[in-house]
Each structure stands twice: as C-alpha cells, then as structure tokens.
Amino acid sequence: MREDWTHEVARAARVIAAGGVVGYPTETVWGLAVRLDAVERLYALKGRDPDKPVQVSCADAETARPLTLGGAAFDALAGLWPGPVTLVLPAAPGCPPGVAPGGWVGVRVPDHPVALALLRECGGALATTSLNPSGAEAARTLSQARAYALADLLLPDGGVPASGTASTVVRVGAVGQGVEVLREGAVPASLIRERLEARGVGT
Template identity: 55%
Template sequence: MTSFAQNDAAIAVDAAWTVLLQGGVVAYPSETVWGLAVLPDHPEGVERLYEVKGRAAHRPVQVSCQDARAALDLARPSAALTALSVLWPGPLTLVTPALTGTPSTLAPGGLVGLRVPSHPLALALLRRCGGRLLTTSCNPSGQPPALTAAQAQDMALADFVLPEVQAAGEGPVGGQASTVVQLPEGTMLRSGPLDRAVAALLAEVRPSELNA
C-alpha cells in the first residue's frame, strides 16, 4: 500500500466520521455487499438509518464490530458462539442473546446481531468510530444491495459514500450477503459464503450445548 493510498483512505474515513458525528448515514464497502452505517449512540442517526432504508421499526439491524472481542463483549457466552467466532473477521452474522444491560438500540428484544467484516476500509471506519456501528445493507428494503460505490451513490441513501480507494489494499465486494446464524440453537437464518464452515464447526458442539 502506498503512502498516497493510505492518506486517501485516512482522509475518507475522517470525513465519514465527521458525518456520523452529525447524525448522518455513511455508505461503506464490505467483503460481501455495500453497507449503511450510523453511530449506535446517536438517536438521530439511528432514526435516519431506518428512515432512508425504509425498514420497519420492529426489524433490528446488525452491530458491526472492529474485532471478535468487541463483538463477544456484547453477547451472552455459549458453546456455539465460541465455536463460530473463529470465523471472524469474515462474512458471518450471529444473532445471539445479548448480555444483560446491553442497550436496546444494539439488542432489541434482548438479541444482538453481530458482524465483524474483513474489508480493510470497513475495519478502518470501525476503528475510527470506537469499534462498533449499527449497520445494514445499502439498499432500500426489498431491493438488491449496492455492489459498487457508484451504485451506492446512485441509491442516494447515504449522506456520505466512502470512495473506492483502489490502491488501499481492499478486497473486492463479493456480492453475496453474509451467512446468518441464530444462536445458541445454531439455526441457519440466511445462506451465505460460510455455510459449510458454520456447519462443520457446529457439528463439533454437543447438542446439549446448542440448546442450552
């Protein structure tokens, strides 16, 4: 990565951070599809995320985290969670009981959807923002997600779209949404890139622990 690319990425992330602080919505790339992000402790931002997405208030969004530790710190421990957390960072979302006291913004109904992306720009944004963001795919509800910065820009859902810094070392957007698993039962809620890896890891967890 050149210093020029590093500077470009840092400038873009700083600009995104400024928008988030003002309650804005930021579009960003991940290894799956483009996403929309807001600060979880900014009520205006959270409200705006649901508004631009056209998402029903009772449908929760996920919490994207900078690393597995930041994600696990929000969740009630379980054998399945421990087993599957080795797949982070990567295209995996785990819906799991939250620790008591987790804010309802992060865990409506006591459940939290956790994701740790592997895309360098997504991780840089998360680190700049304190380690966690409320996120969802970049698309109006019911429509296909954006796969490029141009598509994210055309959707006009975000107040700021992170530019594609081609020299910044980021991998391509894969085009397939993350595998989603309900814990502790290990129920597959959405098929995705890590289905086989998830099944293999869950097969090593005792049935009694999956249903605990």
C-alpha cells in the same frame, strides 16, 4: 490501510459522530453505518420495517463479545471473523436497546480493509444495514451506492470490490436452545455445523 484512505475515513468518522450516515464497502455488499444510538436514521432512510433489526458491525470479536451473552457457540463461530458471518445472539444487559429488539442482537466483523478502518476510527462498533431502499437490491458497487443517494458520505472501496453474496446469518440461542442457520450466504452451513460440532455445541 492505504495512505490515501486516511483522510476519507477520518472524515466519515466525523460525519458519524455528528449523527450522520456513511455508506461504506464490505466484502459482501455495501452498507450504511450510524452510531449505535442513531439507529432510527437507518429505518427512516430505507423505509425499513421496524420489525427487521439492523446489525452491529464490529472491528473484532473482542468488541462484539460484550454486546452479547456469548457462550461456546460464540467462541466457535467467532473464529470465522473477519468474514461474512452474522451471529444473532441474546443481547447482554448493557447492549444498546436500539440494536437489540426483543433481547437479541446481530453482530459481525466484516472482512474489508475500509470497513475495518472505519470501525476502528469510530470506537469499534456501529449500527449497520445494507445500502439500499427497503425491498431493493443491495448496492454492490460505488456507482450503485451513489445512485441510491441514502448516505451523507460515501467511502471508496479501496480497490476491494464487494462479492455481492450476503453474509450467512446464524441464530445462537441460550444454553440448550440450539443453533439455527437463518440465511445461508457466503459461508456454507456445513462449515458452521463443523465448527459447532468441534466445540461440542449441538445444533
């Protein structure tokens, strides 16, 4: 992390701790982040359909694992982190219910230095979603993020721009229920299948 980010990341963590919303960069698109128990703020700000869950962004796979029931598929695909892959898995009993509607939770470890610094400063996990009003294009630059005016504070991108390509979303069912690529994004579905087949996990 560049030294001049330190103050801004620490400030953003204080905003989140107080129940605020922070806009932050990732390697895909810009995101909005709140505490895991403040997820309703994201729905209200974006005008988001309550049936569309948000995800949990994590500092590393070790932070993500206890939120889920894990399994061989998790182990196989977590090797793609940090990176643009979101895993949707059965939620562990202790997972905060606001981020696990219907018993499922989406988890990801972003591959961006500013995002990872924010997550580490905030204890490792935050409820996140793309930075845009519902139905609008996700912000790809700081200027677009600023124009949407959804966050209480915006972090700089630290010179690492977003690609604009969304993460690949993979739904991993319980044992015997298979794996489904819900959205093919920056990581090809073929690589997902290769990783799973190498671990003997059927799709």
